[in-house]
Amino acid sequence: NDHYALYRDWYNAPFNDAYTNVMQPWKSIVDNTDETSPARAMATIVKVLGMSRITDMYGPIPYTRFGSAIQVPYDSQKDVYYRFFEELDDAIDVLTDYNSSNSAKYMEQYDYIYNGNVAKWIKFANTLRLRLAMRISFVDQPKAETEAAAAINHSNGLITTIDDSAILHQMTSFSFTNPLWEVSESFQDMRMGATMDCYLNGYNDPRLSRYFRPAANDGNYHGVRNGLTNISKDTYKGAASGLNFNENDDMQWMDVAEAYFLLAEAKLRLNLGTETVQSYYEQGVRASFSSKGASGVDAYIANQESLPLTTYTDPVTNRGTNVNSFISQLPVAWDEGATLEKKLERIMIQKWIALYPDGQEAWSDMRRTGYPGFVRISSYSYTTEVASNEMISRLKFPTTEYSDNSENTQAAVSLLGGNGDTAGTRLWWDVRR
Known part of the structure; x- marks a missing residue:
């Protein structure tokens, strides 16, 4: 992959891991909480963070209809981003309402990011919203302006200090090897x-x-x-x-x-x-x-x-x-x-x-x-998909999707446009280079 040779076995993992380790746990939380639950709101923020990385790798992804069937249709990247903004808006509202009437930390012992500090979760969500707004600002400036303004002008504000930064902390009860x-x-x-x-x-x-x-x-x-x-x-x-x-x-x-x-x-x-x-x-x-x-x-x-x-x-x-x-x-x-x-x-x-x-x-x-x-x-001798003197634009769809979700994956290739499922096809928001 250092040569843009793009071995498919290597880029199956980010896609498949995201659905196993992000989407499935999120759905489990949603199935066991109501719409006003701060736990659901926090889980949704983490989901948007994780899945924004996936759509920015691949382009169209199965998202809005996840969990509805074994073979899930793909959404265009524009539709995925618009859903991100809706989800962040709802999550921010839930946490803002909670924070205005509760001084206690929320699920402190299970929160390895902010130790139960809901106000910091709101700042994180607002900053994530601003990140995604700027991502689409060259392809959809009116929507970007609306979402960026909502993030910047929110009463809780953005991440502004080191203590506000979103960091997954090593804890006595939770440890990991830094990858x-x-x-x-x-x-x-x-x-x-x-x-x-x-x-x-x-x-x-x-x-x-x-x-x-x-x-x-x-x-x-x-x-x-x-x-x-x-x-x-x-x-x-x-x-x-x-x-x-x-x-x-x-x-x-x-x-x-x-x-x-x-x-x-x-x-x-x-x-x-x-x-x-x-x-x-x-x-x-x-x-x-x-x-x-x-x-x-x-x-x-x-x-x-x-x-x-x-x-x-x-x-x-x-x-x-x-x-x-x-x-x-x-x-x-x-x-x-x-x-x-x-x-x-x-x-x-x-x-x-x-x-x-x-x-x-x-x-x-x-x-x-x-x-x-x-x-x-x-x-550039290992690829004909990426133009000489350019960088890779995306990862190809996983081989597992072609075998297990073939019809929907073929439809996703049409959503991509450009030269189809290649490393040189630019994503929806990649319009400037």
């Missing part, structure tokens, strides 16, 4: 990418040491280009930087920095929010530094000189590749005199950096806006 530690350190299957190398090293970004470990070979920070052929992972194990995770680290669902960058874009493009674009942008950078434990944010925000690297150097071959035509070349410091497009690009560069380690959300933003620029994979 990013597992693939990076246990499996030795993951290293810093070349694109991250160019941005973080070019900006002299203090978050670099918070995100990654120094390469064992020389103690510096190096990334690996995607799409290398005929190599063993051992070749780059000591030459490139591993992820800076521990086995029992918590898992980030939504970080406070993302909320501020969403606000910056909403102010820039939709004129929503009460502060300036620059204020939201700089608060996003500051929030990212704080949540990641990095220092030096004042100098970083003021830096008008440092730019991302224009040459990527392979840490094994020491061969340099000119990436100037790919990598965005903007300094960190805000420029009020820049064009709207350059302002958007600057926001998205810093948002992309701050989203780490949420790679899927970063991928969605790159597809949606075209920013930031990225180092192309080294070889």
